Amino acid sequence: MIRTLLIVLGVGLGTYLIRAVSLSLGSRVRWPDWIRAWLGYVTPAVLGAMLGPMLLLPDGAMLSPWRNPALLASVPTGLVAWRTKNLLWTVACGVVCYAVIAR
């Protein structure tokens, strides 16, 4: 639990420093355009990297798509996300679809 506590505090401090240093520097210097462009691509890249293994290799093993409830549930969930652009609706729909498919 000490390990978890240190990780949480490290992430908290790091996140705060990212916000504070950039705000402090941003008041004085202008960052190069390519760095700003690159930062805009980090979020979709990381989210893709989180989701890929979660959906395609649950528990580190390849499953047939028809036996993989997470992958099946992600289809309607993705559609709802795209249509509504709403976090809550998407999560609610995803959980219900997953519950129905996994049973």
Place this chain on the structure above:
Amino acid sequence: MDRVAIRQGLQDAAPIVMAYVPIAMTFGVIAIQCRLPFWMAILISVAVYAGGAQFMLVSLLASGTPSAAVVGTVLLVNLRHALYGTALGPVFSTWSETKRWIAAFGLTDEVFAVTSGRWSDTPPTPARQWTLSFTCYASWVIGTVAGAAIGRAAPGWLAHDLSFALPALFLALLVLSVARRAHLVASLVGAGIALMCTWFHAGGMGIALGGLIGATAGMVVGHSWQRQAGRRTVDEAG
């Protein structure tokens, strides 16, 4: 602090609070499911205060990823906040350094969106900005406490069904973050790299590597597409 500024700050905060409470509750439920103790779930919201990154943090903690990889990956996700500070810096340039460092704590995606949306007509005063920031922060922490309490009371079957809340939330965040085709390229390359790492049992590195390589690939592709589009417009005009 004057009353008008505080009232304006509360008005700015209202729509964010409406969104934060249910999302923070979802976080509380998921953190408990990932077998974190009640106080740890709340500490994460108190210390980190960054929606998507907190969900990633608990899922990485639950998966037994090495500590350095957990910290590195979550900070990579939060690196986009540097963009917000950089963009808002000029707005706060008349503030003292201490006031800026206090305002920086509450600079989440949503607070940034609200602040940058109105900066051109009225540069925010410290009182208004802090009221906005810390009202949102309070709602985030309170929502987490409520969610963690629900998570503790939830029966096993419900906890199993709720385990899909995390991928569902990531899917929603992904759809919201893909504004251009090049963003989709970034996420597909990121997914491919992470899948390879998991396949070869180096899953701990997968997300950080996928994020770095995916973002770079997206930027390169986006840049070349932009140049092609630019050349086409010039050809048509000429």
